Amino acid sequence: MKTQIKLPEQAVPEAYFDVRYEILRKPLGSPKGSERLGGDDEAIHCWVEDEGKVVAVGRAHLIPENADGSAFDQKAKSACPPFEPLCAGYKPMQDDSGLEIPSVGLRPAVQVRAMGTLDEYQGQGIASKVLDALEKESVTVWSAKTGWLQARVEAIPFYEANAWCCFGSEYEVPNVGPHVSMWKKF
Numbered sequence: 718m719k720t721q722i723k724l725p726e727q728a729v730p731e732a733y734f735d736v737r738y739e740i741l742r743k744p745l746g747s748p749k750g751s752e753r754l755g756g757d758d759e760a761i762h763c764w765v766e767d768e769g770k771v772v773a774v775g776r777a778h779l780i781p782e783n784a785d786g787s788a789f790d791q792k793a794k795s796a797c798p799p800f801e802p803l804c805a806g807y808k809p810m811q812d813d814s815g816l817e818i819p820s821v822g823l824r825p826a827v828q829v830r831a832m833g834t835l836d837e838y839q840g841q842g843i844a845s846k847v848l849d850a851l852e853k854e855s856v857t858v859w860s861a862k863t864g865w866l867q868a869r870v871e872a873i874p875f876y877e878a879n880a881w882c883c884f885g886s887e888y889e890v891p892n893v894g895p896h897v898s899m900w901k902k903f
């Protein structure tokens with residue numbers, strides 16, 4: 718198994734997007750092309766190859782200084798709400814571990830999106846390698862202090878196993894399903 722990293726503006730192989738489609742979009746009935754996300758060109762991408770075959774993928778992007786992480790995904794017809802601690806006027810709240818999420822020192826902040834491992838490769842620690850590489854590269858490239866993501870509820874145990882923590886209430890992402898926001902201090 719080989720872990721590959723591509724920095725912003727570097728080319729990512731088609732096979733990377735094929736895996737993203739297969740795992741994250743096809744099961745929702747979304748058309749081909751819906752796996753392309755806004756900001757892919759500016760993101761850090763990581764994937765794991767098994768003898769040249771892409772088997773797991775994920776990406777991280779820098780959340781702009783004046784943004785709160787909310788997004789509308791035209792192709793998937795799906796909207797993501799903001800991360801409350803990144804919103805103007807945020808009053809410190811506790812995450813699910815009881816830790817206070819402060820109102821300062823959170824940025825530079827990155828968002829992790831589109832993590833997926835091919836079915837037959839799941840449960841072998843492969844996505845953990847992808848996530849770890851994305852976190853480390855985000856610190857190196859952007860000096861990221863925190864990470865944020867919107868987890869499908871069934872993926873929460875995976876992120877928790879990698880020291881991410883839930884906060885706030887569960888919400889529905891249209892056309893995808895129930896999600897919970899998670900964060901991690903790097």
Ligand SMILES: CC(C)(COP(=O)(O)OP(=O)(O)OC[C@H]1O[C@@H](n2cnc3c(N)ncnc32)[C@H](O)[C@@H]1OP(=O)(O)O)[C@@H](O)C(=O)NCCC(=O)NCCS
Pocket residue numbers: 740741773831832833834835838839840841842843844845846867868869871872874875876878879
């Ligand atoms: C979530 C996902 C990316 C995890 O990929 P993976 O390669 O199987 O993850 P790993 O093997 O690195 O998991 C590491 C740890 O997470 C935990 N974990 C992973 N999936 C889990 C699950 N479904 N339930 C409980 N724990 C889980 C395990 O504790 C595992 O540790 P272990 O090795 O001690 O068992 C994969 O299940 C997937 O592609 N799911 C479908 C797409 C998806 O939901 N993506 C996330 C969108 S937010």
